[in-house]
Amino acid sequence: MIAVKQLSKRYGPVVAIDDVSFTVDKGEILAFLGPNGAGKTTTMRILTCFMPATSGTATIAGFDIFEEPMAVKRRIGYLPESPPLYPEMTVEEYLVFVAKIKGLPRAAIQPGLKGAIEKCGLGEVSRRLIGNLSKGYRQRVGLAQALIHNPDVLILDEPTVGLDPRQIIEIRELIKGLAGDHTIILSTHILPEATAVCQKVVIISRGRIVAVDSQEKLSSRVRKSEKISLRIRRGDAASLEKIKAVAGVLQVSPQASEEDEVAYIVESNLGQDIREHLSKTVVEHGMGLLEMKPLVLSLEEVFLQLTTEEKMPESQQQTVKDAS
């Protein structure tokens, strides 16, 4: 659905994004993850035909963003970082205006309006002035604006920024519900957001892609050993020795534990599954197995590792200008 090929954007000597390539399949949600100023907004602005790239190209729903921008614009719903609202209009007036300029046929405007208001939970405020709405509602109006013409592709630039925790959860649920019918790219610098919503993650740092993968694969990529979290009812020095003796175990580190249970992190070689032997040992010696689960690095850890490990050459160290 979306194919980005070697996209670069320079502002004079400053490189905003450099050689960015990725693809998104139909119905997928892709998270664009990176610290502030990494080039997320720039990439999104290029994809929405708001600004041209210095080199490289992209196709959206089969249309090239430089050759056929009008066809691309018709198929994209875009929520910029700050929602583009007219505070003097009511929610309904505004959404009808957007539906018209997005080229929705006259007969489809009312159903589209109804659908967008319903999906974004705007029923109560549809007749109020946008200028009088709270930040959370404005963000929802921005989202409604992006999906009123039922576009194939939704591009959302930090859709949950500035919302309270409950609103964040609501917006995330909403976005999740939209996947399938729509292909979605969303940018965020909040890691749990990518974990909560997306199938695919692109990590971008200083204008370069440092990793593209599904979330699980990303975690295993930076893992240096397999880790298992183990909790047992009765543990002492002897049981620690017995666990260490299990074939393949590299290291066992005791964890802070509660009153009547003991927790360990058991490490083994990468690619070696010791769970069978481990559980057998624990049960046979009557330690009282409570819990055993493989530990996957959270995206946060992956992210930090990827963005701090990769040392950039000196020439790339200059501050990357965020287009926002």
Next chain:
Amino acid sequence: MRNLFTLIGKELHLYFISPVAYVVAMVFLAVSDFLFYLQVRGISELSSRHMMQMQGEVPQLIVHEAIFIPTFRNMSFVLLLIMPLLTMRLFAEEKKGRTSELLMTSPISITQIVFGKFFAAMLVYLLLLILSLHLPLVLSIVTEISWAPIFSSYLGLFLMGGVFLSMGLFASSLTENQIIAAVIAFGILIGLWIGGVSGANASESGIGEIAVYLSISKHLEGFIKGLISTRSLTYFISMTLLGLFLCYRVVESERWK
């Protein structure tokens, strides 16, 4: 075409829910009514003295010459001062509120955006001129007036408004700040206005002639006197298109920054 109407509709909507259009209309009508009143009072005192000497009515041509020419001149100057207030918002506000991002990522062309704003402003201006028609209507109750030069005057004011609004639109596209947009528009319009005055002083040189040709006030003068010349028509229309073209280029170049 449908996009253009949508954009015009949106601009008109924003004009009439904000106080700007009403304030501009009120100030324009109040000031031009007052200046008109001064003209009429002056001429009626003069003609009553006149009538004592030699009987008879004031001829139509003198009514136009003595009342409407100065009134329309005053009116055009008032317009010069208030028209930038009608255009200052148009692009500056879109940029400041980031709504330009919505327009530029929608399947509408920059030409449609520019013309949508221009036509909306022209409609508001047309309404202003129609409201000011009460001046000749009131005077036609008490005396005979000739409507032909009034018509040409209004045509001249309308065309002049096109130049004012397109230049104002261009000024608005240059900045996010409405006040700066208005000040730039004043600068451009006053420059074009006084070009004729300074040019007339230096009319010997070629530069003087060019300045006279570029002067808005000189071209308007013909229309007010009842003379519709193709030279002035060409001038007003081409200056309007120039303003719109500059505006288009600025909006388009915004993408490359």
